Amino acid sequence: MIGARILLESLKKEGVKIIFGYPGGQVLPIFDQLYDFDIKFILTRHEQGAAHAADGYARSTGKVGVCLATSGPGATNLVTGIATAYMDSIPMVAITGQVGTHLIGNDAFQEADVTGITRPITKHNFLVKDVKDLARIIAEAFYIASSGRPGPVLIDIPVDVQRADTEFIWPENVNIRSYQPTYSGHPGQIKKAAKLISQAKKPIIYAGGGVITSGADLELKALAEKIQVPVTTTFMGLGGFCGTHKLFLGMLGMHGTAYANHAVMESDLIIAVGARFDDRVTGRLDDFAPGAKVIHIDIDPSSISKNIRVDVPIVGDAKNILKQLITEIKKLPDTGEWLKTVEGWKNKYPLTYKDDSAMLKPQYILQQLWDLTKGDAIICTEVGQSQMWACQWYQYLTPRTFISSGGLGTMGFGFPAAMGAKLAFPEKEVFNIAGDGSIQMNIQELGTCVANKINVKVLIFNNGFLGMVRQWQELFYKKRYSFTPITSPDYVMLAQSYGAVGIRVTEKTQVRAALQKAIQTDNTVFIDFRIEPEENVYPMVPAGKAINEMIEGLA
Amino acid sequence: MRHTISVLVENKFGVLARVAGLFSARGYNIASLAVSETLDPQISYMTIVVEAKDAKVLEQINKQLNKLIDVITVTDFTKKEHLDRELVLVKINYAPKDKPKLAAIFEKFVGKIVQHKADMATVEAVGDERQIKALLEELNKFGIKELVRTGKLAIE
Numbered sequence: 001m002i003g004a005r006i007l008l009e010s011l012k013k014e015g016v017k018i019i020f021g022y023p024g025g026q027v028l029p030i031f032d033q034l035y036d037f038d039i040k041f042i043l044t045r046h047e048q049g050a051a052h053a054a055d056g057y058a059r060s061t062g063k064v065g066v067c068l069a070t071s072g073p074g075a076t077n078l079v080t081g082i083a084t085a086y087m088d089s090i091p092m093v094a095i096t097g098q099v100g101t102h103l104i105g106n107d108a109f110q111e112a113d114v115t116g117i118t119r120p121i122t123k124h125n126f127l128v129k130d131v132k133d134l135a136r137i138i139a140e141a142f143y144i145a146s147s148g149r150p151g152p153v154l155i156d157i158p159v160d161v162q163r164a165d166t167e168f169i170w171p172e173n174v175n176i177r178s179y180q181p182t183y184s185g186h187p188g189q190i191k192k193a194a195k196l197i198s199q200a201k202k203p204i205i206y207a208g209g210g211v212i213t214s215g216a217d218l219e220l221k222a223l224a225e226k227i228q229v230p231v232t233t234t235f236m237g238l239g240g241f242c243g244t245h246k247l248f249l250g251m252l253g254m255h256g257t258a259y260a261n262h263a264v265m266e267s268d269l270i271i272a273v274g275a276r277f278d279d280r281v282t283g284r285l286d287d288f289a290p291g292a293k294v295i296h297i298d299i300d301p302s303s304i305s306k307n308i309r310v311d312v313p314i315v316g317d318a319k320n321i322l323k324q325l326i327t328e329i330k331k332l333p334d335t336g337e338w339l340k341t342v343e344g345w346k347n348k349y350p351l352t353y354k355d356d357s358a359m360l361k362p363q364y365i366l367q368q369l370w371d372l373t374k375g376d377a378i379i380c381t382e383v384g385q386s387q388m389w390a391c392q393w394y395q396y397l398t399p400r401t402f403i404s405s406g407g408l409g410t411m412g413f414g415f416p417a418a419m420g421a422k423l424a425f426p427e428k429e430v431f432n433i434a435g436d437g438s439i440q441m442n443i444q445e446l447g448t449c450v451a452n453k454i455n456v457k458v459l460i461f462n463n464g465f466l467g468m469v470r471q472w473q474e475l476f477y478k479k480r481y482s483f484t485p486i487t488s489p490d491y492v493m494l495a496q497s498y499g500a501v502g503i504r505v506t507e508k509t510q511v512r513a514a515l516q517k518a519i520q521t522d523n524t525v526f527i528d529f530r531i532e533p534e535e536n537v538y539p540m541v542p543a544g545k546a547i548n549e550m551i552e553g554l555a
Numbered sequence: 556m557r558h559t560i561s562v563l564v565e566n567k568f569g570v571l572a573r574v575a576g577l578f579s580a581r582g583y584n585i586a587s588l589a590v591s592e593t594l595d596p597q598i599s600y601m602t603i604v605v606e607a608k609d610a611k612v613l614e615q616i617n618k619q620l621n622k623l624i625d626v627i628t629v630t631d632f633t634k635k636e637h638l639d640r641e642l643v644l645v646k647i648n649y650a651p652k653d654k655p656k657l658a659a660i661f662e663k664f665v666g667k668i669v670q671h672k673a674d675m676a677t678v679e680a681v682g683d684e685r686q687i688k689a690l691l692e693e694l695n696k697f698g699i700k701e702l703v704r705t706g707k708l709a710i711e
């Protein structure tokens with residue numbers, strides 16, 4: 001069997017249902033095999049789109065997303081997508097063609113050192129030099145991508161290896177002696193954690209993306225309810241705890257709720273579950289939660305004590321550890337007073353916005369979207385103000401319903417990611433909350449959507465600005481709006497020219513009907529919402545401030 | 556402060572670049588790095604001397620190295636009994652009359668002249684960090700023309 005065929009047979013063994021990609025000279029043997037192979041292939045309009053689509057597929061399903069590109073420019077076009085997946089620990093396998101082995105290192109046509117380029121943005125990568133290694137490498141790549149702390153893995157396959165013939169032997173087991181992730185938590189540490197929890201007066205759970213990766217949402221809920229502790233999640237953790245639960249405080253951090261930030265700062269115990277104390281969350285580190293002891297549950301030892309000092313580290317899988325922790329806690333902490341205090345903050349500092357202007361407010365659109373869907377949808381986002389509003393003004397009830405680039409903050413991510421999610425869940429409504437700047441970064445994927453009938457609903461929050469940057473210029477650079485005003489095409493006509501549906505909304509009264517129409521339309525829909533151009537995201541923690549030093553926006 | 560760590564790695568394509576890349580990407584400083592095959596040709600042994608400003612940085616270096624898929628084990632020698640050695644080749648100014656002076660030095664240190672040309676000699680010496688430092692101070696009195704060193708090797 002030739003290498004190209006071995007690749008596809010191996011992907012099938014791994015349960016791959018769909019590949020996103022783009023052809024080229026150095027992947028011709030693979031595409032020839034794909035022609036009549038029973039794995040679905042989606043031809044995107046840009047390799048970046050393929051990488052983000054594979055990522056969106058992975059985020060929405062928890063399975064490994066797969067993308068495929070040719071050597072040189074095809075591979076370098078994947079780079080932003082790979083880095084995006086890497087920063088958010090998303091399981092992905094990227095396959096690239098490479099020039100023939102005898103040409104490697106010769107500056108051959110369309111040669112790029114792709115394993116070199118992607119080394120710092122992959123969990124691991126491989127250059128396949130011998131077709132006999134191919135099946136094993138694919139098995140290892142999927143294992144590495146999906147186990148422990150997940151991440152993208154790249155496999156670079158020279159074109160002669162794709163053509164070379166060998167026997168196909170699928171390794172049923174993968175064993176990598178130098179890679180043995182830890183799944184079960186140390187019982188002694190779990191005991192210590194249980195003891196700290198029993199003694200706490202003002203505990204809080206701070207949950208992150210690891211809860212979603214681990215599938216630990218039910219255990220998290222059980223723990224919170226058992227010990228009656230308020231829960232805040234990171235951006236990546238949204239959906240890991242039910243957004244309408246009475247113990248939920250919303251997201252914390254730079255654009256988190258004021259009450260979540262106050263609660264963390266005043267707490268005496270932080271129970272961190274699968275979260276990495278990112279600087280968007282902690283604000284100025286020296287002032288972060290000064291009175292709190294910290295229990296940190298994380299599968300990656302390098303996440304622990306990286307940014308803040310931890311009292312009880314527990315390395316392992318969140319689901320396993322939470323289960324054990326719940327049974328280990330014998331004496332419940334007395335949190336009655338604390339919950340009242342937190343409730344006080346909730347009432348005193350609710351999320352709000354001024355809705356008196358004649359202009360259309362982005363928060364209002366999201367409220368309407370919530371009202372129409374009640375959480376039964378997948379919400380993808382681009383990056384910027386619109387993304388932050390989507391964190392604040394929509395409630396995520398279950399894991400994998402909020403899909404957004406957190407660590408890298410990649411504009412242009414949301415639209416192709418929404419395609420990936422929609423292909424994974426054709427029966428679900430999939431929305432992309434997009435800024436007018438971001439949507440223009442991968443707008444070519446409209447072609448992919450229409451050609452493949454991937455009906456995603458793109459809600460463009462058109463403020464005429466690179467709004468998030470403009471907000472910083474307004475607040476910290478004397479309103480010098482240097483290159484942040486941005487023009488847009490006529491999105492209605494643009495959508496139509498691709499064969500999709502375009503709707504323009506300029507007034508509040510049109511919002512609900514437009515959203516309803518989008519939901520009912522059996523096609524890709526772009527809604528061009530002309531929103532208040534200079535609306536800001538509040539609350540906001542300015543850079544270098546403690547997270548309780550928020551700018552509220554409203555008097 | 557300088558710390559010596561050893562890293563056992565799979566002897567695979569690109570593994571040195573992975574380790575070196577990790578240090579540069581995360582802003583850690585390598586003072587020296589020595590790599591070679593072990594008895595098992597599939598495994599390489601690296602001795603790395605790193606500059607770490609505090610225990611937290613050193614801990615992260617250890618953890619990040621362990622995270623590399625091709626890294627089998629990492630040993631931090633900071634608080635471990637270990638042996639370390641370095642080999643240096645030193646070109647010094649040398650005239651035959653200097654012979655007794657140099658002989659006296661070699662009574663204290665493990666070293667010898669390995670090459671002698673006109674007014675120059677090449678000295679080879681082996682020792683731990685302290686010994687090499689002391690030796691170089693002695694040799695400096697002759698005038699050092701050139702110096703190359705292997706970097707430290709360490710073993711438990």
Ligand SMILES: Cc1cc2nc3c(=O)[nH]c(=O)nc-3n(C[C@H](O)[C@H](O)[C@H](O)COP(=O)(O)OP(=O)(O)OC[C@H]3O[C@@H](n4cnc5c(N)ncnc54)[C@H](O)[C@@H]3O)c2cc1C
Nearest residue numbers: 208209210214235236253254255274276299318406407409
């Ligand atoms: C414009 C913008 C503004 C932002 N503002 C905010 C903000 O206000 N607040 C905010 O929170 N974020 C914000 N972010 C996102 C932020 O940059 C980070 O992406 C996010 O805070 C990281 O979330 P996390 O800590 O949950 O980590 P993740 O990146 O989700 O990491 C997950 C952690 O869980 C661990 N893990 C993985 N699997 C398991 C398992 N099975 N068991 C246990 N542990 C596991 C991993 O090792 C890792 O440490 C913003 C991003 C952008 C682009």
Ligand SMILES: Cc1ncc(C[n+]2csc(CCOP(=O)(O)OP(=O)(O)O)c2C)c(N)n1
Nearest residue numbers: 384385386409411435436437438466467468
């Ligand atoms: C690829 C990329 N380039 C630049 C940035 C920096 N950036 C962050 S938010 C933002 C503005 C986004 O504008 P828009 O998509 O219109 O969203 P808005 O903030 O207006 O809602 C920019 C330029 C980025 N995150 N990603």
Ligand SMILES: [Mg+2]
Nearest residue numbers: 435436465467
């Ligand atoms: Mg905008």
